[in-house]
Amino acid sequence: MYNSKITGLGKYVPDNIVTNDDLSKFMDTSDEWIQERTGIQERRWIPEGSDDTSSVMGAKAAKIAIERAGLTKDDIDFIVFATLSPDYYFPGCGVQIQDLLDMPTVGALDVRNQCSGFVYALSVADQFIKTGMYKNILVIGAEYHSNGLDKTTRGRGVTVIFGDGAGACVLSREEDTTKGILSTHLHSEGKYADKLIVASPSIKHWVPEIIESEEEDISYYPYMDGTFVFKHAVVRFSEVIMEGLIKNNLSKEDIDMLIPHQANLRIAQFIQKKFVLSDDKVFNNIMKYGNTTAASVIIALTEAWEQGKIKEGDHVVLAAFGSGFTWASAIIKW
Template sequence: MNKTCNCGILGLGSCFPKKVLTNHDLEKMVDTSNEWITKRTGISERRILDEDVPAHKLGVEAAKKALADAKVEPEEVDLIIVTTETPDYLTPSMSCLIQSEIGATKAAAFDLNAACSGFIYGMSVANQFIRSGFYKYVLIVGCEGLSKVVDWKDRNTCVLFGDGAGAVLFGPVEEGCGIITTYTGAAGELGKNITIPCCYISPEDIEARGGENKRTLWMDGSEVFKFAVKIMEHASTKVLDDAGLTMDDIKLIVPHQANIRILEGAAKRLNIPNDKVFSNLHRYGNISSASIPVGLTDAYSQKIISKGDNLILVGFGGGLTWGAAIIRWNK
């Protein structure tokens, strides 16, 4: 390609492990209850990978579905971006593993880690490549295996997270449709509030975990909650202002699915009804960067959105990072 064009969604797909872990199952594992989890998080169940199954396998199936939905062959894909904070390997990247298994032999590939905001960051990258005419088709796969980094003895975090993948193929769309604007940001000084150690763990992080050198996910839930509610409002308002739109112009907000109280708190600050904020949290829990593409896939399959609808996509998470986008639905 060598001409500028609008960038929009051509195909969507998702994939989950078969194993379902319910709140009642968790009652047998840690000191918690179905009532407490449901009331405080909105989660009823989550999907969990078997120990011997790598997370990228979910991404492979989601990617295949997105390409089939778009009627685009793997060999036509120019770039694969996998957004993940739980890669199977540091190298080879998840994107290279997925590229190999779907047969996207002409695609460049790299991973992007902005934690739960990763999909919005990936959209920003795809938008630049496609609008400039440098690439025609960019495949973004949010692919997470959070069960592999959760401390299953920590009742404050293990109830929140699940595994899954969502894939979206971006490409040229008709004038007036597609990505209208994107916005990303970070507050690295707050990054200590969510950590997953890899090749190093700081003394401060060990102390926060009770002095144990655990290479598992740790989170200061109270601090993250306060950040998430404020930043979801801020990022949503910012993209509305940038696009010259108001909330009345928006059909639906598809946010990162972290906690129902965060979504309800943000809706209150935005002065919108809760039903204007899409949620499938009860089924999947927090699946980090996969939650927005999965949400889009579910909303589309449920016929909640239709051509011409304006959507806000908004994410927030580890780093700490945030991102939002407005997209005019073209499918």
């Protein structure tokens, strides 16, 4: 048996910064309204005319992660790509990474678990390495939200939250089983799927039907019951973090760095208070990037590492909750 460890990290976000004041120019909102509810000050949106997509951004982040791991593209054995905003309905982004990076014909797998996507993807890669099947796996989380948002006052409750970006890591074999990913924990509760959803287009409501329909409940924009999601998120975040700590005989005092999914700064602050963690033990960057869904945890993890906030030997906890509902955690000995 082996463990897996993160040997390289990378991120990419578009240069185009969209502030809360920018949003107030085309919808009824304000910087005060957005910051009070979410903590977000700005986000990155891919500008019109850019070649960036989820796969392109993912490839840019992946190149950085591979280089930092001291590897080449030819050393990668497998690809796991997490996103809710693939370039195409099918095929998925994983195979596009193989092409964009001119990699050997390795396998590629796509994960569609939305906000929990990266932690789920990390867990899948971890199992492949633990069994000895692969040695180096590229794990990517990337999202292109901005082109699919309702940028009117009707959609402000969702639109102000989301941003574009990508992050990637290389997960490699580690023979010392006291280091690396110690455990991952995955959960779902599908009865609440309609609380955070893009219901169309789908096989039920295909594009021509949506265009021709005058029914208000047929829309290709995201829907979220924000209050309902918030109440469940704070409970599930706490549960899945504790599950990971207990599995590894750790306590909340052993957490050196918590990287929560960047859904809402208020959720992260609630969890920080519940676990009695000081500011230097929780990393948040939602203020700059908004919610980048499957990319949020890996972008935040990369930034925390780049800023020297994660050191060898630290216990790092990743946790996420989102649409599905799905939630997940990973306990890492850095």
